[in-house]
Amino acid sequence: MDFAWLLQSLLNGLSIGSVYAVFALGYTLVFSILGIINFAHGAVFTLGAYLTYALAVGRFGINGLLSDLSLPLTLPFPAALLVGALLSGLAGMAVERLAFKPLRRRGADPLLALVSSLGVALIVVNLIQYLVGAEIYSFPSDIFGDLPMAVIFSVGGKPVAVRTIQIILFAASMVMLAGLGWFIGRTRGGKALRATAENADTASLLGISVNRFILGTFFISGLLGGLSGTLIGVSFGIAGPYFGVSYGLKGLAVIVLGGLGSIPGAVLGGLVIGLGEAFLPPDMSSYKEAVAFVLLFAILLVRPQGLLGGRLEQKV
Template sequence: MTFTLFLQNVLNGLSIGSVYAIFALGYTLIFSILGIINFAHGAVFTLGAYFTYFLMGGGTGFNGLLANAQLPINLPFWLAAIVSGGLAGLVGVAIERLAFRPLRRKRSDPLLTVVSSLGVALVIVNLIQYLVGAENYTFPADTYGSLPAAINFGTAENPIPIRTVQIVIFGVSVVILAILTYLINATKYGKAMRAVAEDATTASLLGINPDRFIVITFFVSSFLAGLAGTLVGSSVSIAGPYFGIGFGLKGLAVIVLGGLGSIPGAVVGGLLIGLVEAFVPGEYSAYKDAIAFGLLFAILLIRPQGLLGRSFVQKV
């Protein structure tokens, strides 16, 4: 492998791995608070991509209830991405109110909450298909304005072309991860959120409203999912309503690999899986998911709690 190819693979891996990390952080935040996995997260990922596409003036296809429709607006990509993230966050709040809160207040079996979130995911996916059809949607060619399609690094004799979208994805991901780390570790909301995650009952005795911070967590988690969907959709295309299913499974692999409930673990796990996939030879690209999950299996055999997860000692 030449140095040029090696560097390209590293940059490709960091680009997709950073998206995995953002997406997996949404899983991690909710797991930290409630101790459960939100299986509707992949559907919210899909919604984020669709929201951005339509807010940028994209039209629907020939199928679905809203066939050949178009919103009378055309927002720039960065603004559409922020607005779509906010809309995805509101969807997350609605999911918490409808699928999680009633069962949580009745102290139901956590398995029922998992089933409920799966049901919400199916409803969202089928609603998307009913409204806008199942065809692919491609972001406009000028999504990133006047930026070139690729930027050459290296020397004139040995250029290293890197797609601009990959640089944008990595840059946005780093900024989002930095902001989220600051919010969780250095603000009163982050500290209160961590207190609720540690012990909701004790936090309520100290004047913290657990329901309020659970709602905030769902909003932030879904905002991250929507933003990740936007970044991936702008890089490739929106491959129909089931666009987020594969990323949902990959996000689960990331948080298990990094350690359930560990925010640094989600980042490390996402980047590691992204790099592993990038270095899979082209002739074996169809098996890159299998290779990534094989890595997960091998690491868990050695360290069951994940790379940065904590092992829990059960008292008897």
């Protein structure tokens, strides 16, 4: 338990925690408006990584319908990231149109949206495999230019190391969070979004087109999902169409921990879970997967509204 270990774990936890946070924001935005969890969010996350890969690298492997295909035109990475994220936003809107809106219109059991969004996730993930196979894709290591692999410094005679990609992950996540904070706090669209989240009926009385704002929310949610998928894909490679699944589950723990529907809560929840995993004693690595869910269970028993949740809503 020396200081170097504490510092090292703090840095590790902040880095992975910030990614959990960005991913979970997509969940929490949709939840704040509809009071329902979008199980297709993990699939949009995955899709985002594949889209950016296709745009930036454009070379496919030996399996699937697009085997051996090389796209004639590729974009520089920043442009690909942006376009990929926008396309993921559109995918988010498609999820709303396919899985959520028809059910709302027919007055179906709100729970059914869990199933229909899961159905959309099934389609997306299997479509990806059908097109480009289940193999591992990875971005070239020089997309950020020639950076050193890691920053290593010494604390009290012991080395502390941070990988460059960890710093990039953290910084990129913080930029996204700041951007979202600005959008929600300062723009008219963001304010309307908040009003819709507070109370959809009142919002529509005030002349806000609820359907349009739901669609907009799904766009932003998809955008954030796609961006975080790409960030993870760049850092760790795209390990097949199922690589978003474990993030999807942990994301649930993140949003509950912070408070369902609360945006600062999702950030705090992500960081707490990232830090919780990082500070696990070295001989307990086999319980790392349980950290997020033990925290989730515990917070629900002690403070169901989460760390930063205001009131417990009676939405299903």
